[in-house]
Amino acid sequence: MACVCSTLLALLLSAPSGAASPVPWQVAAAGAPPAWPTADGAGVVVAVVDSGVDADHPDLAGAVLPGRSYVDADPGAEPRLLALGSDEDPVYERAFGQADPVGHGTAVASLIAARPVGGRPGMAPAAEILPVRVLDDENRYHDSSMVGAAVRWAVDNGADVVNLSLGGHYDSAPFAEAVAYAERHDVVVVACTGNLKPDDAGADGAGGEEEVWFPARIDTVLAVTGTDREGERWRTAVAGEGTDLAAPGAELTAADAAGGHRTVTGTSFAAAIVSGAAALVRSAHPDWTAAQVRRALTSTAHPAGAGLGAGIVDAAAAVAADPPPAEVSASVPAVWSAAATAAGGGLLGLGALLLRGRRRFGVRARTMTG
Structure with a gap:
């Protein structure tokens, strides 16, 4: 059993009305708006391997492709809904990826690619979302090989970036092989570092450090931890050795699958910010390899505190970077x-x-x- 890297329910906000709202603080802090005249994510597909994505949310109108679900909603019964184009077997294919009973995947997708029409654009507001559901109604996955199969399917069906706002403490060979498959097919993989339990974080957030979660600790995966509005590590975010980048991850405004918006916190959502930044880089530089995209993001990050890897992601700087060399020894399994x-x-x-x-x-x- 493994978990998502988030604390999802913090505060439910009403849907925007009237004049457009300002650009969300997390989008500005990650440097996306200056990049938009050059790259807005057009032509890039980001797979959100998560709890599904609510394609009917106004912020995501027209952004969500037909996906696939690997969640067995009702073992032993006939499939309730089948993913578009899927076979009737295996039993995991029980629902469209375009539905989200939990809300986690919808929040992640909106941080990546929400359209500007609602006044709360995501990092890459012209990117497309490929939803692949692997999290059950309790926001967990119980079979890491199933998640590996979902990653492979996303790669085979057009993903340029794969967002994994999930993970756990234990390695999985099938899951790791799927990540290697993504690397071989020139797909950028982004994952969250994980969250500490509040009791383990300590009053000042300094206690209870733990190892970066799997699959984020795989070398070819961008491992992302979370920061607050001041650019400091969020007290419950796992950080330290193995962390590649940091991004806003506390008190972010995201789409709510139940309608309107909610405030979300966790490294799940910091990973989504970096996936959106990767989509901008891929949009601006479609000839760059996945390794070059990773290096552009890490080499242009703003230096930050200890444990935050290369620093806080700066999407505009990464888009404007010179073509970085690809390090074969670091990027090829x-x-x-x-x-x-x-x-x-x-x-x-x-x-x-x-x-x-x-x-x-x-x-x-x-x-x-x-």
Whole structure:
């Protein structure tokens, strides 16, 4: 059993009315608005592997693609709803990814790609969301191999960025293999570092440090911790060794699947901010590799306090960065390096270029495969 990296219910807000609201503080703090004249996320698909996404929320109107659910809503009964284009088996395919009984995935998606029409734009307001449901009605997943299968499906169905606002303490070989599969297919993977229990954080937030959660601790995954409005680590956010970046993660305004908006806190939502920043970079530089996108985000971050990795993400600076070199030793899993050596680096390099061309300019699959 594993958890999401968030505290979801803090305060329910009413839906916006009348004049448009200011840009949300977290979007401004992460440097997105200066990037929008150059890149707004258009042409980029972000997979939200989560609790589903409410496609009917006004903030996400037109942003949510048909997805897929891996959650078995009612074992032993006939499927209630099948994901578009899916087969009738396995039993995990029980509902559209475009529904969200929990609300976690909807909040994450809105932080990434909410449209400006409601006055609360996300980081990449023209990106598309590919919802893949793996969290049950209690906001948990019980089978890490199922989440790995969801990641592979997202990669095969057009994702340029995969957001994983979930994780746990234990490694999973099938899940890790799916992350390696995403890397081989030039997909940026972002995950949350995890949250401390409030009792473990201590009064000043200094106590109870723990290891960065899996899968965030995989080298090719951008591991994201959360900060407050002052740019300090949020008291319950896991940070320290293994953290790559920080982003706003406390008291953020996000879409509520029940309607309107809510305030959310946790590294789940900090990860969403970085996924949105990655979408902006991919939109501006469709020829950059996943490794180059990661390096652009980390090399341009604002230096911050101890344990916050390279610092607080700055989307505009990353978009404006010169093409960063890709570090093969840091970005390519050992198993893939061995395969590349055996098969011939030239052929694999050609394959990667052809794959990127297909993903960016041609056949980003809109018809979901089973």
